[in-house]
């Protein structure tokens with residue numbers, strides 16, 4: 145089959161032909177209908193030889209959807225022909241976190257070398273994708289896989305961050321979204337759908353600010369030091385009740401800290417390498433700084449429900465598998481509007 149692989153440290157992804165995966169006991173084989181390109185893949189491909197731990201070659205793609213092509217012995221509920229989305233942060237399935245559906249925080253995954261597809265295990269940027277357990281797939285119902293595949297990460301990750309901050313986001317509150325890219329533009333819609341917040345979007349790119357307004361941000365401003373005064377003015381001097389930083393660079397992390405009002409949640413979601421020094425008096429009183437990772441299985445089901453009800457949608461740009469390297473180039477150049485989605489089996 146054809147697959148998009150990262151093959152050499154510092155290289156760019158390449159379309160190659162590799163053997164078709166063979167389904168084993170308990171596993172599910174998907175004919176991939178859609179695969180999303182996440183900025184985390186760019187981060188992974190930017191790591192040095194010393195930092196890189198995902199194995200080479202790596203078939204990319206940790207946002208996946210597919211139609212079940214084959215099931216292994218012992219698979220009970222998933223059937224050939226089902227259209228499903230893939231829950232990516234696989235865990236052991238036995239520990240306390242996994243029992244709560246929070247496989248993203250599995251305590252055994254690292255020791256047992258359990259990796260998400262596209263981040264260690266072979267990913268979704270291929271004609272076929274092997275899933276380790278039927279537990280990891282969620283029915284798409286009538287949802288279009290191409291339009292909704294990105295909800296498995298670009299939807300699930302902001303949902304997980306926002307849901308934890310919800311007690312602070314009642315009517316009259318203010319939430320700031322830093323970075324209106326793949327994650328951020330869905331995050332804005334989730335805030336509009338499930339919170340009472342006024343939503344302020346910040347980005348360094350004017351086209352992304354335009355997208356932020358189109359998907360429901362009440363205010364969209366350039367992400368610079370002037371935004372601090374603007375947010376103070378919008379909040380009667382109090383600052384934001386929650387800040388979701390989907391960039392995570394040094395500039396954005398410091399900006400987020402300056403925007404957070406007392407008792408705010410400051411969620412650093414982006415992996416831009418920014419570091420925040422926190423001490424008494426350096427930040428508003430009682431700000432909770434969080435670094436959430438991906439989301440739980442139940443939260444993915446909830447995100448798909450929001451989409452089914454028409455409350456959230458993903459702005460997508462579609463690419464063939466042969467053209468997937470260009471999708472990553474566009475992501476690298478910060479010119480994607482919403483999410484780049486690869487369709488391996490047209």
Ligand code: NAD
Nearest residue numbers: 183184323324325326327347348367391413414415437438
């Ligand atoms: P993206 O490239 O689609 O979007 C990033 C956006 O941030 C762009 O619109 C860009 O213009 C904007 N931006 C860049 N610098 C900025 C700044 N200083 N201030 C404001 N905006 C700025 O990327 P994405 O796929 O949405 O991913 C966003 C980040 O989240 C990446 O770092 C990615 O690796 C990370 N991520 C984290 C998790 C997690 O579980 N924590 C999951 C998925 C992605």
Ligand code: ZN
Nearest residue numbers: 182184206297
């Ligand atoms: Zn991702």
